[in-house]
Amino acid sequence: MSAADKRDTDHVTGTQTTGHEWDGIQELNTPLPRWWLWMFYATIVWSIGYWIVYPAWPLVTTHTRGIWDWSTRSAIVEDMATHRASRAAHVDRIAAASAEQIVADPTLLSFARAQGRVAFADNCVPCHGAGGGGAKGYPNLVDDEWLWGGTLADINQTIRHGIRSGDENARIGSMPAFGRDGILQRPDIVAVAEYTRSLSGLPVDPKIDLARGQKVYADNCAVCHGESGKGNRELGAPNLTDAIWFYGSDPATIIDGIWNGRGAVMPAFAGRLDDTTIKALTVYVHTLGGGEK
């Protein structure tokens, strides 16, 4: 503040002004209480305490750790331990009960579904989608059609050992590459593809000879998919007569499947997830909507 500034006394309040003036507006000098300043110093002292207690300063390769060795990571580990302890009673009951018993008990079911939902989000969502809706080549888990069976035991087996996963108890079965390996010629493949569409009542190209397709089907496909096209769960051969299509129902997709074969893989989760989590996952998938008795 320059000496030229003139401090007056405001005649309304009797308070001294600061001498600052902006377009005729003057500022009253209303000092802060002294303790306010002390509080400011106290916060500085507090911050020093913070540096000592908590991790604060970055060093060249590490950082100061504080006297309690607190970190967000150790905090979350503690939090998780606390939550695990609070859930222990229910987890123990889930561990002791069979999947059938869990489905029959509303309390256990609600707890197992909550646990299963989390495990599903962590492990299954990348392929099967957030709500189990699936995608092309990744089966929908909410509908009423199952490649390998939809009972609690079937689902448990699939999660545990996977499909074509290399696990010794994995579910195995494969669709050969009829075109690529020269088993069938292109006209036969086009004909059998149209015949397959006709099995589920889809419109068929009238220029195609369905009788030829039917013969090719009986000679090559019926062994796995069945005479009437109902599929075979032992081999994971899908039902070709219903409205659900694993890869798609348009002729090009079907021809692609017959030409190149199919062999989707699901990893085995036994060993990756503990038994209780797999049980909860089984119950969750079973209760998404498609579970079979």
Added chain:
Amino acid sequence: MARRSSSIVSRGANSEPELVERGDVVARSAIPQPFDDPDGPLYAPRKHIYPQSVKGRFRTIKWVVLAITLGIYYLLPFVRWDRGPGAPSQAVLVDLPNSRFYFFFIELWPQEVYYFTGLLILAALTLFLMNAIAGRVWCGYLCPQTVWTDLFLAVERLTEGDRRERMQRDAAPWTLEGALRKTAKHFLWLMIAWWTGGAWVLYFADAPTLVKDLATGNAPFIAYAWIGILTFTTYFLAGHLREQVCIYMCPWPRIQAALTDEYALNVSYRYDRGEPRGSVKKNAALRERGLPAGDCVDCFQCVHVCPTGVDIRNGLQLDCIQCGLCIDACDAVMKKVGLPTGLIGYDTDLNIARRSEGKPAKFHPLRARTVLYAALIVITGAIMLYGLAARATVGIGVIHDRNPMYVTMADGGVRNAYTVRLLNKALESRSFLLIIEGLLAADVDVIGSAPNTDGQFVIDVEANQTRELRVLVTLHRKPPASSTPLTFRIVEMRSGEHAKAVDHFRGP
């Protein structure tokens, strides 16, 4: 002091000369003169206030209010209220672990927190109404800061004596007696502060059990931590910061100044009667000579009893909490010198001006703003009462599965899945009939619940709990539209109380 209509006088370091009073010379001399420093003082040193004891009408009112408010605060957690088995029997309880709030016959769930909004609106309107009628009634009599400070001042007087004794002791060198008296004061303050923190935590758990646990050292750490925090804040705010809270920390004086008007009753010095002030002798001499002389004998009693250290004769000011103690002090002096009481009293700016002009006093408690505030209080209160009386003890929430929105079934039909939550706010277990309307041909499945012989789903929900269900709605053909409205309805089996939620059935 010149006659002028009262205005808010802000507190500056350079208080006007007439503010310097005789008894306070010691404390005042510490104030640096503002003009000594070319930049002016940045920080104001605190003026220590030694409020003097006083007796009178307003002091009595304040003692009664103090007893009632502190009585409620300390004892309310022990009041019992029978809610039946399985429910807490404490009249006022904030049950954080179970997310429930109990207040006598009222029970609130977290999603009903809007009732608190209503309560806050009511509190604000009541504050405005009090202010429009009689100024800072809240500040002077009801505010916790005022009540606890009053109690702490009483303790100070008990241990260290009244104003003059305290001032003399503080000015003199330390003595053993003085130290003992101060120790006793701080000990008693801490005890009160500790009880204050102790009572606070009792609102968050069953009070008798928690008292037992606290005494035996079995209470949770968080309880001790909160008692510690509130012991500190009470001791610090009521014992040490006192009027500094009102002057520097509280926003209400600033807001109040903007809300008051010339019709509001305020603790006022009737300068029309008091000025020119002077000692009894001096004014008597003036009167003898036929010169004007006021009733104010300039005894400074009003300043000495003031808990915030203001001179009410400077008019309405931010620092004045309008506790009325200066009225008691002045009335006592007026009686002694044989003058009529009421030189300081509850009065309005308007009336002081009218009396100076020789007109009779007029009071306007019924004004647009008081009527408006009162009407708003009645309306808000009525809405809240209706809301509480008509509060449903049944509720339903529906969330449609977002991914997938619908599922094609093997037979070409379509299924939608919903997460349905049933709320049972009654303190007993109840059964609800779940009805889904909108698609007559649809099949309904509830995961984990079998239909009864009539094909209906009856869902049990435990007392004071919710229950989440996964509900599947399946239509065995193509739905009529890509989106069909569905109504989820629940009916309580005995009372018929019901609730509904609307969602949609999606298809290709």
